[in-house]
Amino acid sequence: MNAIHQQRQAILAELARLGPMRRGSITDQYVETTGADGKPRRRGPYPVYTVKKEGHTVSRRLNRPELVTACQAHIAQGRRFQELVDQLMRLGEVLSDQALSDTALKKTPKPKSKPALRPKGSSPP
Numbered sequence: 001m002n003a004i005h006q007q008r009q010a011i012l013a014e015l016a017r018l019g020p021m022r023r024g025s026i027t028d029q030y031v032e033t034t035g036a037d038g039k040p041r042r043r044g045p046y047p048v049y050t051v052k053k054e055g056h057t058v059s060r061r062l063n064r065p066e067l068v069t070a071c072q073a074h075i076a077q078g079r080r081f082q083e084l085v086d087q088l089m090r091l092g093e094v095l096s097d098q099a100l101s102d103t104a105l106k107k108t109p110k111p112k113s114k115p116a117l118r119p120k121g122s123s124p125p
Contacts (some may be wrong), residue, residue, distance in 0.1 A: 008091050011084050021078035024051030026062065026071060 014114045028045030045063045049071050062068045 002090055004094055005043045008088065008095075011088050011105075015081065015084050015088075018077050018081055020074050021081050022047055022071070023078050024075060026050075026068065026075065029061070062088070068108070 004069060026047050026049050029048045030042050030044035031046070033041050033043055047068045048059050049062055050057060050059045052058070
């Protein structure tokens with residue numbers, strides 16, 4: 001049990017060190033245009049940050065390289081946060097199982113049923 005508590009403390013310490021974070025992803029967007037000569041042209045790539053908010057997809061074009069770099073770092077922090085929280089939950093479940101193993105998780109014997117009382121003079125079914 002001590003090892004589990006140490007793992008838990010290490011996870012909590014790493015969570016405390018995490019910086020800015022966000023959900024979402026960055027993708028490259030290309031725009032199809034028609035040139036003056038009438039030929040189609042493909043412009044891009046333009047980095048776009050995309051995230052789901054309240055059931056809707058929200059996208060924002062990142063128009064400076066430093067924004068792309070910062071956003072990538074924040075997304076990585078957010079993913080690491082999710083991994084750590086998942087690990088913390090698994091450890092918490094192990095601790096919970098250990099705490100409950102002596103009481104609630106053990107099978108309890110079923111109470112023996114008593115024969116039904118029948119009124120006097122009645123015959124068994």
